[in-house]
Amino acid sequence: MSHSHEPLATLSNINLQFGSTQVLQQVTVEFHRGCITTLIGPNGAGKTTLVRVLLGLQQPTSGVVWQQPGLRIGYMPQKLQIDKTFPLTVKRFLETSQCRDKSKMRSALSDVGAQNLWKQSIHDLSGGEMQRVMLARALLRDPELLVLDEPVQGVDINGQLELYSLIERIRDQRGCGVVMISHDLHLVMAATDHVVCINQHVCCSGHPEHVTNDPAFMELFGPRGAEQLAIYNHQHNHRHNVHGDIVTSHNCEHH
Amino acid sequence: MDSFLIYALIGGLGVAAIAGPLGAFVVWRRMAYFGDTLAHSALLGVALGFLLEINLNLAIIACCVGLSLLLVSLQRQHLIATDTLLGIMAHSALSLGLVAVALLEIRLDLMAYLFGDLLAIGPQQLLWIYGGGALVLLLLYKLWQPLLAITINEELAKVEGVKVGRIRLSLMLLIAMVIAIAMKIVGLLLITSLLIIPAATARRVASSPEQMAIGAAVCGCLAVTGGLLLSWYGDTPAGPSVVVIALLLFIASYLLPLRQPA
Structure with missing residues (x-):
């Protein structure tokens, strides 16, 4: 199934300050049709805040939020x-x-x-x-763009895998763009085309495999987290759907 | 039966029918203390009404709305926890009202304002209750869906295109109107009970928001009828009697074995 990777929404040079705390710093991210983008980062890294900026629920201190005119957004709040x-x-x-x-x-x-x-x-x-x-x-x-704030929160491992493959299936069927927030590392990596690693600023971004080898990612999640991912990637070069069938990998290249 | 008792019954039933559905929102949105704070400011509204020589009901509504706007803006500052803020405002508003009434040398039956005077309702008040009540119910009917949406989650509602700020303000306005209307019945110290107790009772049997709203109105009407009977035969104060009957209904609903609602 082919997707046109036209941009649906763009955040450019977003800065956000609460009092003296810098919550977001020069964040630039693009979200594309047919592409699953995962925002990943430690607790308090500003992931949810970034999504709130994208949705227009939070006004940034500076920066530009662009949405394709008339963009239909489906939003799933954290809780x-x-x-x-x-x-x-x-x-x-x-x-x-x-x-x-x-x-x-x-x-x-x-x-x-x-x-x-x-x-x-x-x-x-x-x-x-x-x-x-x-x-x-x-x-x-x-929705043309699905915005999911920690969609697998409070779900056991099997349920998480099922939910991630469900999200992929929805993207495949509807061709919509997906933005999700996650702070679990390995499961989400398999189900995503593009990873943006956030800790107030964008530490690194790109294809999951590329990101996991990035020194900035190592620094953020520590060698253990990165190692876990490496093992996971090594063992799994394909994905399963709910019924255990192998799903062909879907690549989203827009760089 | 005496005419004043009929007036009391008709007035009381009208107030209960309005307070029920709004009370459901007060319960769902955990606004009980908020409602109480607004009610406490009603006396300040009365004093203001005397001072400016405007209709007392309008003055009470204006005072409640002013207070809720002040509350919202103070909440945004995050200076102090909301329940502390509400506590400060509730008792300060009541004290300010009492002091203002004394300073202005307004002659009024304080007990009637604090605990209600159901048996003193006349045709004039009935007009207010039913006119104002019809307006409240009409607005509630119009805003029902967006009100439910913001009660579930305000941010989700906003993304889905609901004008959240406007709807939230409307709800405050509606509560202010109900307080102005209901003050005559149970008094400003007991108004919140008429909002909360019937709604909480109805929760036991309701499996949809609509059922709970209507159920709350019915429970309120039963409480008013029972309270008036108690007051009539037992020579007890009418407002508190209504609240006592509402409480008995609430307890009964939790003692009766019922199927588990949604």
Whole structure:
């Protein structure tokens, strides 16, 4: 499947300061159609803040945020804190998006493998189920760019692998661009085309294999983290989908 | 039955019907203390109304809205924890109100403002309750979907195109209006209970936000009816009686074995 790698959104020379704390420093990132870009970095590195800038939820101190005119963004926040007193089924949750089309909601749910959750209370979902439902909600907008803040948070290893391959499948089917935040190292690397390593500024960026050999990456995650990745890359030169089939590698070159 | 009792019942039912659905939002968004703070400022609004010689209901609404705007801007500064801020504002507003009433030498029945005077409702107040109430419910109906959306997650709602700031402000305005309307019934010290207790009771049986909103209105109406009966036969103060019945309904709902709602 071929994708045109036109840029969907660009952040140029973003600086952000909270009081005397420099949160983002001269960050420049491009997000492309059909390309999975992963923002990776330690806690407090400014990944979520960068995404908030991209979404227009946070005004940068300086720098330019460009989005393709009329760009449809599907957003999946890090965590929803819905009060237990709020009676809400998955169906009703999806209805509170701007979408009014029931059959579309059902097909979005089945796209993420959660069609059986339609009548479930949102408070009874497991971590993985909740992530899928939130992903379905993001899909309701027919996004050209999916923005996922730690999409595998609170999910066990197997569930993480499944979610990452689900995200890849969505990208393949819809040809949308994907931006995700992660701070786990090895799993995400397999499911991404482009890695941007952030610690207030962009430490390094590029193809996953290229990035893991970058000295700046070694410095950020330490030799152990880099070593783990090297082992992982060595053992896995292909990817599996949910059913264990080998998925052909998808390369995204836009440099 | 005496006419004042009929007026009290009609007025009380009207207030309960408005307070229920809004109370649901107060519970979902954990705004109980916020509602209490606004209610405490109502007396300041009364004093202001006397001073400027404007309609007291309007003065109360203006005062509540002013206070919520002040609160939002102070919250943004992150100078102090929100619950501390609310505590400071609630009691200062009430004290300022009491001092202002004394300084201006306004003659008013303080107990009626603090604890409500359900039995003193006349046709004039009924007009306010039902006119204002209809406006509140109409706005609530119009804003229902975006209000639910910002209750789930404000940032998600914003990305999805909801005007979050405007909707949040509207909710504050609606709560301010309900406080102005409900003050006559249960008094400013007890208003929050009329918002929260019926909604919390309805949660036990509701499996959708709409069911909870309507359920809260029904529970509120039951509490008003029961409270008036208690007041009539037991010669107890009307406002607190309504709250006591609401509490009994709440306890009963948690003692009864029910299926697990959504």
